[in-house]
Amino acid sequence: MRFALKQHSVLPGFGITLGYTLLYLSLIVLIPLAALMARSASMPIGQFWDTVTDPRVLAAYRLTFGASLIGAAINAVFGFIVAWSLVRYRFPGRKLLDSLVDLPFALPTAVSGIALTAIFAKTGWLGQYLYPLGIESAFSPLGVTIALTFIGLPLVVRTLQPALEELDAEVEEAAASLGANRWQTFWRIIVPTVLPALITGFALAFARALGEYGSVVFISGNKPLQTEIASLMIIMKLDQYDYAEATAIAVVMLLASFAILLSINVFQWWVGQGRLQRAA
Amino acid sequence: MSIIVEHVSKTFGTYRALDDVSLTVNDGELVALLGPSGSGKTTLLRIIAGLEIPDEVESSAIYFHGEDVARRQVGERQVGFVFQHYALFKHLSVFENIAFGLRVRPRHLRPTKQQIHDKVTELLRLIQLEGLGRRYPSQLSGGQRQRVALARALAIEPKVLLLDEPFGALDAKVRQGLRNWLRRLHEELHVTSILVTHDQEEALEVADRVVVMNQAKIEQVGTPAEVFHHPASEFVIDFLGNVNVFHGRIEQGKAVLSGLAVGDRAARSASKNAAASETRQGHLYVRPHELEIERYLNGSPAIPALVSRINPAGAFAKIALTTNEGGDIQVDLPLERYEQLGLQTGETVFVSAKKARVFTPDYVI
Numbered sequence: 001m002r003f004a005l006k007q008h009s010v011l012p013g014f015g016i017t018l019g020y021t022l023l024y025l026s027l028i029v030l031i032p033l034a035a036l037m038a039r040s041a042s043m044p045i046g047q048f049w050d051t052v053t054d055p056r057v058l059a060a061y062r063l064t065f066g067a068s069l070i071g072a073a074i075n076a077v078f079g080f081i082v083a084w085s086l087v088r089y090r091f092p093g094r095k096l097l098d099s100l101v102d103l104p105f106a107l108p109t110a111v112s113g114i115a116l117t118a119i120f121a122k123t124g125w126l127g128q129y130l131y132p133l134g135i136e137s138a139f140s141p142l143g144v145t146i147a148l149t150f151i152g153l154p155l156v157v158r159t160l161q162p163a164l165e166e167l168d169a170e171v172e173e174a175a176a177s178l179g180a181n182r183w184q185t186f187w188r189i190i191v192p193t194v195l196p197a198l199i200t201g202f203a204l205a206f207a208r209a210l211g212e213y214g215s216v217v218f219i220s221g222n223k224p225l226q227t228e229i230a231s232l233m234i235i236m237k238l239d240q241y242d243y244a245e246a247t248a249i250a251v252v253m254l255l256a257s258f259a260i261l262l263s264i265n266v267f268q269w270w271v272g273q274g275r276l277q278r279a280a
Numbered sequence: 281m282s283i284i285v286e287h288v289s290k291t292f293g294t295y296r297a298l299d300d301v302s303l304t305v306n307d308g309e310l311v312a313l314l315g316p317s318g319s320g321k322t323t324l325l326r327i328i329a330g331l332e333i334p335d336e337v338e339s340s341a342i343y344f345h346g347e348d349v350a351r352r353q354v355g356e357r358q359v360g361f362v363f364q365h366y367a368l369f370k371h372l373s374v375f376e377n378i379a380f381g382l383r384v385r386p387r388h389l390r391p392t393k394q395q396i397h398d399k400v401t402e403l404l405r406l407i408q409l410e411g412l413g414r415r416y417p418s419q420l421s422g423g424q425r426q427r428v429a430l431a432r433a434l435a436i437e438p439k440v441l442l443l444d445e446p447f448g449a450l451d452a453k454v455r456q457g458l459r460n461w462l463r464r465l466h467e468e469l470h471v472t473s474i475l476v477t478h479d480q481e482e483a484l485e486v487a488d489r490v491v492v493m494n495q496a497k498i499e500q501v502g503t504p505a506e507v508f509h510h511p512a513s514e515f516v517i518d519f520l521g522n523v524n525v526f527h528g529r530i531e532q533g534k535a536v537l538s539g540l541a542v543g544d545r546a547a548r549s550a551s552k553n554a555a556a557s558e559t560r561q562g563h564l565y566v567r568p569h570e571l572e573i574e575r576y577l578n579g580s581p582a583i584p585a586l587v588s589r590i591n592p593a594g595a596f597a598k599i600a601l602t603t604n605e606g607g608d609i610q611v612d613l614p615l616e617r618y619e620q621l622g623l624q625t626g627e628t629v630f631v632s633a634k635k636a637r638v639f640t641p642d643y644v645i
């Protein structure tokens with residue numbers, strides 16, 4: 001087997017690079033995760049079940065996954081528009097705008113959390129106009145969604161940009177010459193072509209939001225059963241030196257995240273490769 | 281559907297891609313735009329398609345069948361456009377690619393599902409890809425892809441078919457096959473077609489008429505035979521196949537070029553515009569197959585040259601010779617003539633011209 005692989009490969013170093021990859025992934029990802037599993041496995045199944053079905057924890061799960069999904073979905077739409085205008089149009093200040101996109105990444109999350117809270121709180125720049133309209137933009141599930149949208153934006157934009165740059169102008173011209181209007185060209189040609197990249201961007205933004213802590217805890221207000229996120233529940237258990245319960249919550253998070261990301265990947269594979277499958 | 285282009289210019293920044301070009305294409309004709317890259321041929325094609333907007337000039341106009349279409353969008357012109365790199369929709373099957381133009385029509389003009397199915401099936405038969413409708417473009421060869429692109433363009437029943445170097449990305453064998461197929465297809469459908477190519481062989485073989493372009497202008501328009509045998513300029517003769525160039529002067533209505541005095545007829549036509557007594561600089565153009573090789577001087581004007589290389593593989597024996605001044609001469613001899621002469625490399629022979637064209641620059645040295 002090894003011999004065969006060696007023969008087919010032009011570049012040397014297959015063995016050593018794969019070995020390094022496995023070692024690295026084990027040290028950085030797999031062993032900590034295994035420790036997590038082992039830790040939670042040390043507690044009786046009844047206690048595990050009680051911990052993860054506690055109404056407070058369940059509410060936190062609902063908020064975390066719900067707000068992350070909504071945030072990723074918002075980013076998929078508006079991130080697409082941002083990426084589109086950065087790739088398609090040449091305007092003064094484009095480079096500046098382009099570097100602004102990375103800011104949510106560069107800022108320490110606690111800083112962005114405080115900044116967002118300052119803006120969206122009742123007395124904040126935007127909050128003072130939103131609250132009279134009955135929109136509670138901070139210390140609410142909406143606030144959590146705002147924070148999770150903020151941190152996910154660069155992921156969608158940066159994943160879509162190369163895909164949009166690769167779009168062949170001739171393909172759009174072909175669609176136009178066949179009588180398609182701009183709307184039809186967009187929906188029937190452009191969107192399906194960049195859909196795999198869009199799904200990847202969505203998945204990354206979603207995954208990032210699931211694990212987010214720093215920027216959320218300020219704007220959420222952390223009201224039990226209402227605006228607590230799963231990461232906060234874990235921190236709280238840790239503060240009480242309740243490591244077993246903390247890992248129990250984490251394991252459920254981990255399994256759920258893995259299941260969702262896996263199904264997104266399967267969907268993406270189906271979008272990309274499925275075409276060939278269906279044709280065969 | 282006839283196409284008339286009048287006084288069209290196009291500039292990109294400071295670069296002039298088309299300079300006051302006018303062209304008429306008759307109904308049902310297949311015209312080839314031939315020229316080197318940068319000659320403006322693709323720009324002209326894209327302007328006719330509506331993919332490029334010509335410069336605002338008072339007298340400029342584009343007529344399709346007498347109707348001014350200069351202000352119309354590409355989608356409203358009913359043109360079928362075939363791109364060099366196919367521009368197929370990768371995420372759609374062959375069937376859906378061909379059906380695209382029908383499916384995007386406004387509801388009241390859209391054919392029924394059954395009609396679309398019948399139309400696409402018919403087109404698949406026409407491009408000889410029956411049964412491959414469910415494949416995706418990535419599963420097809422280059423030649424097959426270009427045929428799909430052609431079928432997709434034909435599906436909207438275009439009034440004009442525009443092909444931008446359609447066979448440029450294919451290998452020689454496939455190209456030859458598709459060329460013949462395109463010619464047959466054109467005879468079957470009789471859609472007014474314009475083909476852009478930089479391959480002179482392709483243009484001469486496929487087109488009813490050839491438009492030779494150079495440096496943003498049209499050099500000559502004519503049937504393949506006209507442009508090949510009666511080139512209007514030095515550029516045309518040079519571009520359409522191999523040619524030997526001799527430098528010299530024209531004296532008193534007679535060309536004297538590198539010692540190779542040429543028949544009076546060619547020289548007379550060249551000096552028609554000049555006073556017979558004038559001495560002018562001139563270039564003599566002779567195609568390789570129009571030169572003759574003799575072992576001995578037989579009274580007709582000829583120049584001595586050394587045989588440097590012989591390549592007898594092909595319909596002609598290709599002989600490369602070197603003159604005393606160091607100039608290269610290319611001669612194509614019929615094989616039987618070559619065998620009769622029994623030429624060897626290294627021997628000195630005499631080269632004479634059976635036929636030649638003289639061009640004189642407009643200025644006098």
